[in-house]
Amino acid sequence: MTSTLPGRLSFGALPQFATLAAVLLANWLVFPDFFDLRLQDGRLFGSVIDVLNRGAPVAILALGMTLVIATKGVDLSVGAVMAICGAVAATMAAADYSLVAILAAALAVGALCGLWNGFLVAVLDIQPIIATLILMVTGRGIAQLVTEGQIVTFTHEGLIAVAGSSALGLPMPVVIALVLGLALAALVRLTALGLLIESIGVNRTASTYAGVDSRSVLLATYMISGLTAAVAGVIAASDIRGADANNAGLWLELDAILAVVVGGTSLFGGRFSILLSLVGALVIQAMNTGILLSGYPPELNLIVKAVVIAAILVLQSPAAGRLFGFLRRS
């Protein structure tokens, strides 16, 4: 009958960590130096660090996406919102605003985008995929409008440091992703927000009848998604020291959704786990980095990706779970 993937770290996390281990192992097989680490200028270097660093934007997107998906929604606009916020940050950096002003503006724009999505979903009752598709299309245009179609570059030391500096030997984006992840996990689990989100995702009518303020919760959820997209957008802009309105965050919404699903949160809403979504993002980036390290011709990239995803699906499917259970018993 219906089956939901367990969203709790306790016993349900095994498939996710097993998947991550398998992908890392595969990387090690195609590239034996995969686990090599080297310390230089107080900063770690190595392929594993690359996985963490490159995976940070998707991981951050996946944080907000997890909550949205838990409400039985989806946010297709995160890539475009990244582009808008990156464009805002870059243009302001080019005009030499202070870092605080830049960050505040980018986050405000991200929150506004999230509110717009939330408004369409919660108040106008438009289906999430279409509601956010509107901003997915429009948003990229808005980003280009901000940059006037050009790649805006900057030499703003403060903004460059957002992705370019390091802390505790780790690249700053990794630290940001971790801190954000922990903060968000704390926000939803130490308050009742997580429970209310899950409740709406499972049965919005019943939750509303139980007195849950579904509208506000939905608005908050989409706003959080907008905020995480803003952070990811600023990191992406900082990383290349410029805003590429066309390509920033392009198709990243799919990666983020994939990360959430690999992390075990059901697309049908309900139980979610923020930390497992982070693991899911790592799985995806590890796969991408592995492809780059393997030296296979780029024509193979998509096939490899498809096969890996299919393998993950098979491994994590409830059917496989039952089979393993059966084998263990007999």
Next chain:
Amino acid sequence: AELTVGFSQIGSESGWRAAETSVSKIEAEKRGIDLKIADAQQKQENQIKAIRTFIAQGVDAIFLAPVVATGWDEVLEEAKDAEIPVVLLDRTIDSKDDSLYLTAVTSDTVYEGKVAGEYLAKTVGDRDCKILELQGTVGSSPAINRKKGFDEAIAAHPNLKIVRSQTGDFTRTKGKEVMESFIKAENGGKDICAVYAHNDDMQIGAIQALKEAGLKPGKDIIMVSIDAVPDIFKAMAEGEANATVELTPNMAGPAFDAVMAFKKDGTQPPKWIQTESKVYLPDTAAAEYEARKNLGY
């Protein structure tokens, strides 16, 4: 305006493309031409729709920057039936029937790759050289052609070898990410001799990755790419890149002239108006940067 031209542009996927659009507008204004631009968002189907709509609107001429070489016969046939001249910009098309278009104003993307390859061969000389290649979007024609041209140019030099080749999707972010993994895969980057990128944007990303890994692009590593956008001149001026092959964004200017002449007295332009593909080196970089920075790249 006396002349209305519909321009089916591919999109605005790169700085170069944006520059081409804005230069076209400037050139149209100069000549008092009413230019209608339809942005196809990288999709051939949108371009075909746009051409059909231009025909339905009855424009005087159609410019087409084809996203792909094949698949235009039918719609261009319709334009021909409606007696609207078509000019191809930046790329030609695969067609048996070259009467379908008036002329093609293009650069030769295979040639661009070749120019880049020849520059590298000349600069490297006889020593062994491991080259990393950043390809454009898999399956896109500039990626295919620029690879082909480059491969042809270095074929005669067995000391030059492409050791790794991955796609960076023509973007800075991907260029940087791919280069980071190349560095890991090639022994921390110590053995890298040269980087060839199918466009400048990826090259700029690659330069950042190399610098962050403590390497010296432009000095220890030869950096060559294609497009000649302002930012690469800046990098050259700072000694971080070595060469770029120009692809001029001014394709529309010659095209307007050809159409106006044709409309006036039926002058047939040559079937192919080729634009120049020239190598720019650091010596002129600063000046070129100043000249280009306001062109809408």
Next chain:
Amino acid sequence: MTSRNLPFFATLVVFVVAWALCAAQFPAMLSTRVAANLITDNAYLGVAAVGMTFVILSGGIDLSVGSVIAFTGVFLAVTVRAGLDPIAAILLVLVITTAFGAVMGAMIHYLETPAFIVTLAGMFFARGVCFLMTTDSIPIDHPTWDALLSVSWKIPTGGRLTLIAGIMIAATLVGIVLAHLTRFGTYVYALGGNRTSAELMGVPIARTTIAIYALSGALSGLAGLVFALYTSAGYSLAATGVELDTIAAVVIGGTLLTGGVGTVAGTFVGVMIQGLIQTYIIFDGTLSSWWTKIAVGGLLFVFILLQRVLVHLAGRSRDRLVPAT
């Protein structure tokens, strides 16, 4: 008019009103040429959207559509170039895409995994296979092919109804029959209404799920054929992102993504609305790349909003049918 047809009529009204407004600004938009173009230019989208309608009606989603379209074109181009007869190639590719859809359907059902992810993998896979076959764009050039292309019916005043327009209309009609007049169609609605209930009522879930995705695969293949006829070529990067256009068309056409509610005819109007938005923007011709995107999104929003308002108003008047004050 039953309540279930409400979104469809709302969509239709929105479409007609919008076209009237467009025509007021650009009278040329009333020509049969524009009307015929609207169908021809969106034929591949329309055909794929019929398949997507079934998928969404059943509560699923198929992201592989665009890639399968590209695959079909590349396959046709490569095999015809290698000497295969186009007709044989067409039949072969339709079998392949149908089987591809069926395999995805089987994975969705037996692995109990969300369609979103399975078909995302399918999307990567089909596009990847294109790259393996060839990265070049290859023209299709064969007398039989030309014969197919030349099939068309001229409409007075310059319009032309081509074979591909015919295919789209036929696919839509078949889709309507399949959805509303066959047992399979009822099963699709049943599945989207409530999977558990459907199962308890004896709907063959496995068979129906596989058939739905096989149908979507087949229609994506057919859309690929239409696309290949449209461009006479195969190109591995063709039709990127078409899955989203298709989904949008289906949803604009009044089908609920949650499944169980919607019509194939609505999808047809949804496709036409999308085409109309594009035509209008090209007619206007003054928009920069970014304003184009903003306008497309903005118009999409307006359409959806109008549709909601209409459905809401109609819903209120329906309430009034119940005995009152």
Next chain:
Amino acid sequence: MDNAEPLLLSLRGLTKTFPGVTALDGVDFDLRAGEVHALLGENGAGKSTLIKTLTGVYVRDGGSVHLQGTPIAPADTADAQRLGIGTVYQEVNLLPNLSVAENLFLGREPRRFGLRDARRTEAMARDLLVGYGLDIDVRRALGDCSVAVQQIVAIARAVDLSGKVLILDEPTASLDAGEVVTLFAIVRRLTARGIGVIFVTHFLDQVFALADRATVLRNGRLVGTREIAGSNRLDIVKMMLGRELETETMKRHRRQVVDAPPVVSARGLGRRAYVQPFDLDIRPGEAIGVAGLLGSGRTETAKLLFGIKQADRGALAVGGKPVRISSPRAAAALGFGFCPEDRKTEGIVGDLSVRENIALALQARRGWLRPLGRTESRALADRFIRALDIRTSDAEKPIRLLSGGNQQKALLARWLATEPRFLILDEPTRGIDVGAHAEIIRLIERLCDDGLALMVISSEIEEIVAYADRVVVLRDRSHVRTLEGEAVNVNDIVRAIAAEAVPGAAA
């Protein structure tokens, strides 16, 4: 009934376990041709599981099933249907998005030239429903119909499908007395044709009115099978509970209603095309029953008071202060509570645990910033699990895995946990067993004594009589009469419901 009658269906040693529970433990069960066999037991005893295991929804872990002597093992319900077993499952399991006619004939529509013949399907559907006294537009989406209509459609479908065996899992919950009579007549016609009927219910009156034999389950085990003819109610109840029922369930306990100002006071409250304007006062400690036929507007009245639909006329005062209730949230903030009729779609949050479901309303009222701690909500849940005897292996079990009656109890607990001052119960004892029924009534009386104002909507007039101090009778979406004092008895209520509308009175 003749014992030599051939066995239609025979179950031997049927076993089914779920993680943490043995829902069926070696149960034997026989069904003779032409008999009505009641299947009884407390909530969570395993009745529904037995049925689902029998019809192929679940795979049995052990035991055998013979149909007319041949062993069967249906792989799914379609299989069971083919074997001639028609079933109405406990939760109405039809498709809200399909029309009534499509629901009735799903999978076996008449066809012409290979295509569905909609017109004939509709005609057949109309004919079929006329037999149930239902004259509705069969093209309407089922979801637009009231729960009762859906129930009847489900029964009609199953009856039509059952060539040999008809299984009814609590079919009469939320049916009114008239509907029940119709259903019984139909069942008797079927048994006369030799069809065997398995009938699950918590209404013992119905068992004695209809069944030939009764089998009782307790905790997944067979307690025994009795001929109804030689048994009495107390025996059966004792078999179910394993003890005597201490208080007689349906005894009315007179309360002294405090002469305080009303908690809720409606004046001309109504909504166009929904409920006609009505006046209503409910005082603390008072229980109001709401009676009426199907579709008379009872649920609508409740939804209006709870802010699910907004009133567009009239005034409402709570505790003497005028209020506008714009949402359930606003209603809950005023100390209202509402247990909806349709527990599956409007009540339970299926994937959340029993604990979370119980704590949900309280949590929603406190707001997201003041979470109930895990220990706190655990204590709350445990308290109600004990108080209402909710049968679950664990408070962390997803509520959708509970038996129907236990889900209902958890929903009641959800609102009791908020300590409301005005509680609306729409068909509260739907599917609740006799033992729990008595518990709940005692609990509610205690709450009323503490000043809770209560509104109970029920199709069981006895139940209304048991709870209510005052009864409001509805007809055609308007409040037509209020019965008070001695008039609160089954006869008077039935008469009030059935009375023809006095011309002009309800316009």
